[in-house]
Amino acid sequence: MLESGSRTDISALGEFGLIDHLVEHFPLKNKSSVIGPGDDAAVLQRDSKTYSILSSELYLEGVHFDLAFHPLKHLGFKLVVSGVSDILAMNGTPEQIAVNIGLSNRFSLEAVEELYAGIQIACEQYKLDLIGGDTSSSRSGLTLGIQAYGWVDKKKVTRRSGAKPGDLLCVSGDLGGAYMGLQILEREKRVFSEHPDMQPDLEPYDYIVGRQLKPDARMDVIQTWAEKDVLPTSAIDVSDGVASELRHLAKHSGVGFDVYEEKLPIDPQTLDTAVSFDLNPSVVALNGGEDFEILFTIAQSDYEKINKHVDFSIIGHATEAAGSIRLVTRAGSAFDIKAQGWPQSH
Amino acid sequence: MLESGSRTDISALGEFGLIDHLVEHFPLKNKSSVIGPGDDAAVLQRDSKTYSILSSELYLEGVHFDLAFHPLKHLGFKLVVSGVSDILAMNGTPEQIAVNIGLSNRFSLEAVEELYAGIQIACEQYKLDLIGGDTSSSRSGLTLGIQAYGWVDKKKVTRRSGAKPGDLLCVSGDLGGAYMGLQILEREKRVFSEHPDMQPDLEPYDYIVGRQLKPDARMDVIQTWAEKDVLPTSAIDVSDGVASELRHLAKHSGVGFDVYEEKLPIDPQTLDTAVSFDLNPSVVALNGGEDFEILFTIAQSDYEKINKHVDFSIIGHATEAAGSIRLVTRAGSAFDIKAQGWPQSH
Numbered sequence: 001m002l003e004s005g006s007r008t009d010i011s012a013l014g015e016f017g018l019i020d021h022l023v024e025h026f027p028l029k030n031k032s033s034v035i036g037p038g039d040d041a042a043v044l045q046r047d048s049k050t051y052s053i054l055s056s057e058l059y060l061e062g063v064h065f066d067l068a069f070h071p072l073k074h075l076g077f078k079l080v081v082s083g084v085s086d087i088l089a090m091n092g093t094p095e096q097i098a099v100n101i102g103l104s105n106r107f108s109l110e111a112v113e114e115l116y117a118g119i120q121i122a123c124e125q126y127k128l129d130l131i132g133g134d135t136s137s138s139r140s141g142l143t144l145g146i147q148a149y150g151w152v153d154k155k156k157v158t159r160r161s162g163a164k165p166g167d168l169l170c171v172s173g174d175l176g177g178a179y180m181g182l183q184i185l186e187r188e189k190r191v192f193s194e195h196p197d198m199q200p201d202l203e204p205y206d207y208i209v210g211r212q213l214k215p216d217a218r219m220d221v222i223q224t225w226a227e228k229d230v231l232p233t234s235a236i237d238v239s240d241g242v243a244s245e246l247r248h249l250a251k252h253s254g255v256g257f258d259v260y261e262e263k264l265p266i267d268p269q270t271l272d273t274a275v276s277f278d279l280n281p282s283v284v285a286l287n288g289g290e291d292f293e294i295l296f297t298i299a300q301s302d303y304e305k306i307n308k309h310v311d312f313s314i315i316g317h318a319t320e321a322a323g324s325i326r327l328v329t330r331a332g333s334a335f336d337i338k339a340q341g342w343p344q345s346h
Numbered sequence: 347m348l349e350s351g352s353r354t355d356i357s358a359l360g361e362f363g364l365i366d367h368l369v370e371h372f373p374l375k376n377k378s379s380v381i382g383p384g385d386d387a388a389v390l391q392r393d394s395k396t397y398s399i400l401s402s403e404l405y406l407e408g409v410h411f412d413l414a415f416h417p418l419k420h421l422g423f424k425l426v427v428s429g430v431s432d433i434l435a436m437n438g439t440p441e442q443i444a445v446n447i448g449l450s451n452r453f454s455l456e457a458v459e460e461l462y463a464g465i466q467i468a469c470e471q472y473k474l475d476l477i478g479g480d481t482s483s484s485r486s487g488l489t490l491g492i493q494a495y496g497w498v499d500k501k502k503v504t505r506r507s508g509a510k511p512g513d514l515l516c517v518s519g520d521l522g523g524a525y526m527g528l529q530i531l532e533r534e535k536r537v538f539s540e541h542p543d544m545q546p547d548l549e550p551y552d553y554i555v556g557r558q559l560k561p562d563a564r565m566d567v568i569q570t571w572a573e574k575d576v577l578p579t580s581a582i583d584v585s586d587g588v589a590s591e592l593r594h595l596a597k598h599s600g601v602g603f604d605v606y607e608e609k610l611p612i613d614p615q616t617l618d619t620a621v622s623f624d625l626n627p628s629v630v631a632l633n634g635g636e637d638f639e640i641l642f643t644i645a646q647s648d649y650e651k652i653n654k655h656v657d658f659s660i661i662g663h664a665t666e667a668a669g670s671i672r673l674v675t676r677a678g679s680a681f682d683i684k685a686q687g688w689p690q691s692h
Binding site: 008010011019021022028029033035037055057060062064095098102107116120123130132134139140143151 | 352353354355356357358359361364365367368369371372374375376378379381382383387388390392393394398400401402403404406407408409410441442444446447448449451453454455456458459462466469473474475476477478479480481482483484485486487489491493495497
């Protein structure tokens with residue numbers, strides 16, 4: 001059955017091309033459906049003043065995580081962050097999650113309890129209720145599904161589609177840390193497999209390893225927007241990498257982006273580690289995924305409101321050159337940013 | 347990490363024991379959370395008169411389906427039915443679904459299009475919008491996640507917990523067909539692997555094979571309840587088998603159930619096939635899963651409203667003997683029904 005007829009390799013379309021292709025025959029018909037596939041999360045009518053926001057994703061062993069260095073408690077926490085981050089990117093307040101788990105019989109009850117302990121810590125930290133999820137057996141590794149639910153004032157939902165030429169491009173926190181943390185963890189895994197007696201010393205890499213293993217959901221970002229009375233014109237969370245996220249904002253908004261290399265927020269530990277791996281730190285900042293920061297655009301008139309916030313960086317601006325994503329280097333030359341994407345899928 | 351400390355096998359708790367154990371430390375705290383884990387679906391506040399209903403589950407190759415005999419188009423359709431059925435069991439009107447897909451590289455674009463074609467047929471048939479879902483790569487087989495969203499009048503939500511002693515136990519449609527269809531398909535798969543030149547003749551088994559491959563979501567059941575002005579005191583969908591579902595209703599409602607063997611609705615094809623497989627048809631009807639019928643209880647005062655509906659069977663009643671689930675045989679003797687469960691997980 002899988003062999004019959006013509007055969008087109010999925011990689012010919014890429015992940016996002018595949019989704020776009022598959023959902024093009026699914027127009028929204030029900031009145032309660034507000035935003036369908038293509039944004040960070042789906043949006044439904046809730047009451048006269050608010051929308052519901054719903055996100056869902058799979059989280060698969062060997063693709064999204066490696067149990068050789070992702071402790072289960074951290075993994076549970078990160079799973080929740082990954083779901084919640086999509087709600088935040090819509091300017092939504094997350095309130096519930098559901099978790100589905102497929103387990104092979106190599107997992108003990110104690111292992112699953114560890115995973116749930118991490119989920120529980122995240123629920124307490126972010127004031128979330130766990131409202132559902134099933135468990136089932138799995139033929140292969142650990143299969144996880146995370147759903148997050150939240151709400152937003154109808155007037156305040158931030159889509160991917162609202163950026164206008166001239167809008168300022170901003171990002172919370174710093175970039176590339178989670179990716180460099182992963183490089184360290186994968187290096188230590190290789191070293192350990194060759195020299196099992198060697199103990200890894202991760203302390204010099206505490207920040208970036210923490211960014212990989214226990215990222216934070218930026219609940220404070222949407223609170224800051226509210227406090228400063230800023231409504232971003234578009235927003236997306238950085239799960240696949242800024243370069244990839246910029247393509248989404250550009251496509252949905254019909255704009256381009258110029259990003260200033262000197263403005264990219266990079267932690268010194270990320271920078272030093274990138275250099276020691278012979279990687280260009282700017283490339284790492286643009287293409288490293290899983291930072292779970294919020295990338296957003298604001299009208300120029302909101303500049304003063306945002307400018308002095310220590311945790312937000314203004315890294316560029318939207319342009320009229322639809323689809324053109326450029327990096328303006330320190331030397332002043334500009335060249336196209338190719339989205340290398342994240343080796344893991346969104 | 348997975349090896350350290352004590353190790354308790356998960357099978358010691360069983361699937362439902364595991365869920366109960368894991369979620370016991372997660373009390374609901376947010377005002378918008380109405381029903382958490384433990385029912386067919388989660389329930390959230392929507393507006394002053396209605397609740398939102400949300401279900402999510404994993405659907406895994408080798409556990410929930412076998413691609414040797416589940417055509418991808420049928421699988422897409424069945425995936426949607428599986429999600430929607432949980433909404434119906436809460437007396438909810440499903441309006442949206444989201445689908446997550448993890449794919450190994452053995453799947454072609456054409457294969458995924460087939461899957462989506464089935465999803466699309468289900469969306470059209472049941473008037474659903476596809477509002478989200480991601481795709482990602484998978485190291486092993488086909489990994490699917492299905493979420494369904496709906497709404498219900500606050501006064502009309504049907505939980506698992508409302509059955510009272512004396513209530514009549516009812517079920518839509520007939521039972522055990524999907525299970526016997528699976529037996530036929532597995533037998534033909536074995537025959538084919540030994541004699542690849544033999545063509546299976548499935549025609550004598552068209553009804554039960556159809557029940558397995560292309561089950562129907564019982565949208566009409568909740569419409570009938572509304573038309574007949576019947577509000578069930580409890581409800582659950584038959585995904586794991588009536589015996590297993592009765593344990594849930596009994597546990598949540600604090601009642602027992604007597605089921606009358608002679609009242610079990612069994613299609614002649616299910617009956618004949620069970621006999622030819624040397625299986626007791628009543629055991630098949632009680633333990634076969636994936637029928638996606640709705641099992642529900644009504645007050646005795648609603649008997650007249652339901653009695654003449656050709657597609658509903660009254661198969662027993664709730665008793666005061668909490669937790670006791672008994673089959674009353676044609677000969678009049680009663681014995682405990684053990685929930686053998688469904689070989690596949692919920």
